[in-house]
Amino acid sequence: xxxxxxxxxxxxxxxxxxxxxxxxxxxxxxxxxxxxxxxxxxxxxxxxxxxxxxxxxxxxxxxxxxxxxxxxxxxxxxxxxxxxxxxxxxxxxxxxxxxxxxxxxxxxxxxxxxxxxxxxxxxxx
Amino acid sequence: xxxxxxxxxxxxxxxxxxxxxxxxxxxxxxxxxxxxxxxxxxxxxxxxxxxxxxxxxxxxxxxxxxxxxxxxxxxxxxxxxxxxxxxxxxxxxxxxxxxxxxxxxxxxxxxxxxxxxxxxxxxxxxxxxxxxxxxxxxxxxxxxxxxxxxxxxxxxxxxxxxxxxxxxxxxxxxxxxxxxxxxxxxxxxxxxxx
Numbered sequence: 516x517x518x519x520x521x522x523x524x525x526x527x528x529x530x531x532x533x534x535x536x537x538x539x540x541x542x543x544x545x546x547x548x549x550x551x552x553x554x555x556x557x558x559x560x561x562x563x564x565x566x567x568x569x570x571x572x573x574x575x576x577x578x579x580x581x582x583x584x585x586x587x588x589x590x591x592x593x594x595x596x597x598x599x600x601x602x603x604x605x606x607x608x609x610x611x612x613x614x615x616x617x618x619x620x621x622x623x624x625x626x627x628x629x630x631x632x633x634x635x636x637x638x639x640x
Numbered sequence: 641x642x643x644x645x646x647x648x649x650x651x652x653x654x655x656x657x658x659x660x661x662x663x664x665x666x667x668x669x670x671x672x673x674x675x676x677x678x679x680x681x682x683x684x685x686x687x688x689x690x691x692x693x694x695x696x697x698x699x700x701x702x703x704x705x706x707x708x709x710x711x712x713x714x715x716x717x718x719x720x721x722x723x724x725x726x727x728x729x730x731x732x733x734x735x736x737x738x739x740x741x742x743x744x745x746x747x748x749x750x751x752x753x754x755x756x757x758x759x760x761x762x763x764x765x766x767x768x769x770x771x772x773x774x775x776x777x778x779x780x781x782x783x784x785x786x787x788x789x790x791x792x793x794x795x796x797x798x799x800x801x802x803x804x805x806x807x808x809x810x811x812x813x814x815x816x817x818x819x820x821x822x823x824x825x826x827x828x829x830x831x832x833x834x
Contacts, residue, residue: 620812
């Protein structure tokens with residue numbers, strides 16, 4: 516699965532030039548504090564990255580930075596598609612504290628659990 | 641006679657090992673396989689409980705479809721197959737009159753973890769992506785990304801000057817620029833009138 520798994524044409528915005536996207540590969544982990552999503556976005560820099568939250572949907576769109584002209588292609592496997600993936604957020608996630616970092620083509624999204632949902636001890640007075 | 645016996649024994653062993661490989665990887669493709677593979681070989685394919693599989697069969701089908709597309713796109717028919725496990729990071733080769741340029745998508749690596757070597761006109765790029773680098777206490781409930789060792793080798797389309805090769809790693813993409821040596825550059829030969 517070196518390139519795409521699914522193209523999400525059906526969720527792509529209706530524009531004059533319909534674009535095909537490829538879904539970046541993800542790892543999703545969770546502990547008591549937060550859910551962490553790792554996405555492989557090789558070729559995308561911070562300027563080409565767009566993360567949007569709308570209602571309960573988190574959309575990650577990554578545009579590959581323009582590559583210099585290297586000449587004529589001899590052999591190509593890398594697909595020249597932008598990345599897009601939509602995640603549905605659980606109500607337990609505090610959408611105001613979502614943070615993201617991008618390093619070496621890997622995007623790390625931290626989705627903290629809402630404070631009110633964390634286990635609490637109630638002291639008896 | 642004894643030699644023959646040993647040989648056939650080894651063959652049987654190799655066959656058994658191969659069969660195991662099939663069992664691991666091909667079971668998810670059972671639904672398709674039954675259509676594609678003649679019934680004679682059906683006994684090689686064992687159905688595995690899908691719940692034991694990390695991947696949903698649909699992911700596998702998507703991969704199969706992608707592989708088929710790639711075959712028909714005509715990439716010389718020798719592109720890497722990743723249907724049967726392993727990680728083959730995608731790679732592009734370009735050339736102009738001075739350089740051969742190879743780019744590989746390798747997200748999340750340290751530049752020290754990438755080995756690049758040239759031997760007899762072939763460029764090899766290898767390394768390892770370690771999952772431990774992402775420390776995390778908690779459960780993983782979806783894991784699609786590739787980790788582990790990889791090796792890609794390509795035959796270079798021209799003779800290059802191995803001493804002048806440069807490589808850079810940015811945004812998860814490795815770019816190797818291999819300047820062509822004088823003998824590898826195209827030359828114009830003028831025809832002398834005699």
